Amino acid sequence: MVPREHEVVVLMSRHTFGLQFHAPQLERLRSLARVGDPILLEDLDGEEARRRLATADVLLTSWGAPALTVEHLDAAPRLRAVLHAAGSVRYLLPPEAWDRGIRVTTAAEENARPVAEFALAAIIMAGKGVPAVAARAGATPRGWRLHDDLSNRGRTIGVVGFSRIGRRVTRLVQEVLEPGAVLVSDPTVAAEDVAAAGARLVELPELLASSDVVSLHAPALPSTHHLIGAAELALMRDGATLVNTARGSLVDTAALERECVTGRLQALLDVTDPEPLPAGSPLMSLPNVLITPHVAGSLGSEVRRMSDAALVELERLVRDEPPLSPIHREHLEVSA
Numbered sequence: 298m299v300p301r302e303h304e305v306v307v308l309m310s311r312h313t314f315g316l317q318f319h320a321p322q323l324e325r326l327r328s329l330a331r332v333g334d335p336i337l338l339e340d341l342d343g344e345e346a347r348r349r350l351a352t353a354d355v356l357l358t359s360w361g362a363p364a365l366t367v368e369h370l371d372a373a374p375r376l377r378a379v380l381h382a383a384g385s386v387r388y389l390l391p392p393e394a395w396d397r398g399i400r401v402t403t404a405a406e407e408n409a410r411p412v413a414e415f416a417l418a419a420i421i422m423a424g425k426g427v428p429a430v431a432a433r434a435g436a437t438p439r440g441w442r443l444h445d446d447l448s449n450r451g452r453t454i455g456v457v458g459f460s461r462i463g464r465r466v467t468r469l470v471q472e473v474l475e476p477g478a479v480l481v482s483d484p485t486v487a488a489e490d491v492a493a494a495g496a497r498l499v500e501l502p503e504l505l506a507s508s509d510v511v512s513l514h515a516p517a518l519p520s521t522h523h524l525i526g527a528a529e530l531a532l533m534r535d536g537a538t539l540v541n542t543a544r545g546s547l548v549d550t551a552a553l554e555r556e557c558v559t560g561r562l563q564a565l566l567d568v569t570d571p572e573p574l575p576a577g578s579p580l581m582s583l584p585n586v587l588i589t590p591h592v593a594g595s596l597g598s599e600v601r602r603m604s605d606a607a608l609v610e611l612e613r614l615v616r617d618e619p620p621l622s623p624i625h626r627e628h629l630e631v632s633a
Contacts, residue, residue, distance in 0.1 A: 302330075302354075303331065303354040303355050303611075303615055304333070304352050304353055304354050304375075305326065305329075305355045305356075306333065306349050306350070306353040306356050307336055308339075308341070308358045308362045308363070309337070309339070309357075309358055309361045309382070310359075310362075311337065311339060312361065313361045313383075316600045316601075317359060317382055317600050317601055317603065317604035318604055322601060322608060323336075326357075329611050329612055329615055330354075330615065333349055339363075341363050350369065350372040350376075351372060351374070353376055354377050355376070355377060355611065356373075356376065356378070356379045357380050357382060358380070358382065358383070358389060359381065359604070359607075360383050364388055364389055364390075365390055365391065366391060367391055367393050370391070370393060370394060370399075376399055377399065378399060378400040378401070378402070379394065379399060380400075380402050381402060381403045381624075382404050382603045382606070383405075384403060384404070386401060386624055392626060395625070400620060400623065402607070402610040402620045402622050402623055402624060404602070404606040404622070405461055405622070406461055406606070407605075407606045408594055408602075410465065411593065411594060411599050412542050412593045413462050413465035413469055415567065415592075416466045416512050416540060416593065417469045417470065419512070419542065420449070420466075420470060420474075421449055421474070422565060422587070423538035423563060423565060424448060424449035424452055425447045425449070426447050426563070427587065428563055428565065428586055429584055449474045449476075450474070450475045451475065451476070452477055453480065453507055453510075454476050454479050454480070454508060455504040455505065455507070455512065456481045457483070457501065457504065457512065457513045458483055458513065458515030458516070458543065459483040459485075459486045459491060460483075460515065460516065462542070464494060466512055467479055467481065467491075467494050467495070467496050468494060468495075471495050471496075478496075478507075479495065479496040480497055480503070480504045481494075481496045481498050481504075482498070482500060482501040483515070486498065501524075501529065502529075506533070508533070509534065509536075509537055510537065510540060511525075511533065511538070511540065512541075513540065513541045513543045514543050515544075515547055516543075517543070521547055522546050523548070523549040524547045525539065525547055525548045525553075527552035530552055530553060530556045530562065531556075533556075535561050535562075536562075536563070537562055537563070538562070538563040538564065539562060539563070540565045540566075541565075541567065541569075542568065542593040544570075545566075545568040545570030548570065550570050550580070553580070554578065554579050557579070557580060557583050557586050558583065560585055563585045564585070564586045565586075565587045566586070566589070567588075567589045567591055568591055569588065574588070606622070609621065
């Protein structure tokens, strides 16, 4: 039995808490640490929040958690760790959290799993021409150029962003399909790391011009806004497919509309910009475009993978072991 020496405050929306903490997760949490009553805080304002922060050793956060300020950190003098049972912590913590030596972890790796699975499914559907053939019961829409054969074998797959998800997609494509090649474009990684994953690192223009399917996995940063614009889309092969399960802001929507209206490109989009698209967007009705409503990430029972991961980090903290998925301040420069 691990001594319950740490006091944990759970900070997230009530809805998220209900999704992520069922009986097994609550039992494990209580076995590892002391929890207050009520166990959950949804905001950091008011007397109750100040009282809880004053004795908190750990904040267990997730979707719906309010952003912490320096004032909140000042109100939590015992705080040792923020364990995030979700993905990005970019807007959750101020830089001073790292200055104070607070351990920060993420469960982003667990959220990467369903997104990568969804991206693989989209890539497979792209190879089979699913948007076009499904829209008209197998008939080829006028102006749309299908592959010579509806197949995934021998295709060149381009992965933009060698992120947690991008790495998983690279591996899954090679495990499940017989690609002709997997190309990766990411200015933050080394060629040898990509080669070790069985892919080849290239510049973005080469990837776009060479790929049958381009799958986006870059973070939403100022430097990646409209990473795929009119010039980039123009480089893509006739009949190629753009898959976006990352962030809508990576793509210039107006430019994508122009390309897809001609039937030259196919698109499978789980995210858009804006999200949702306005009712009048041509992307909503084109037969060569398939749109899903941001469902690639963790849903249903999948979200408890992330709370389980955060509880593993809590156990490692109380056992004085290093974290498995730490977030360092410099990570925020290249990750979402």
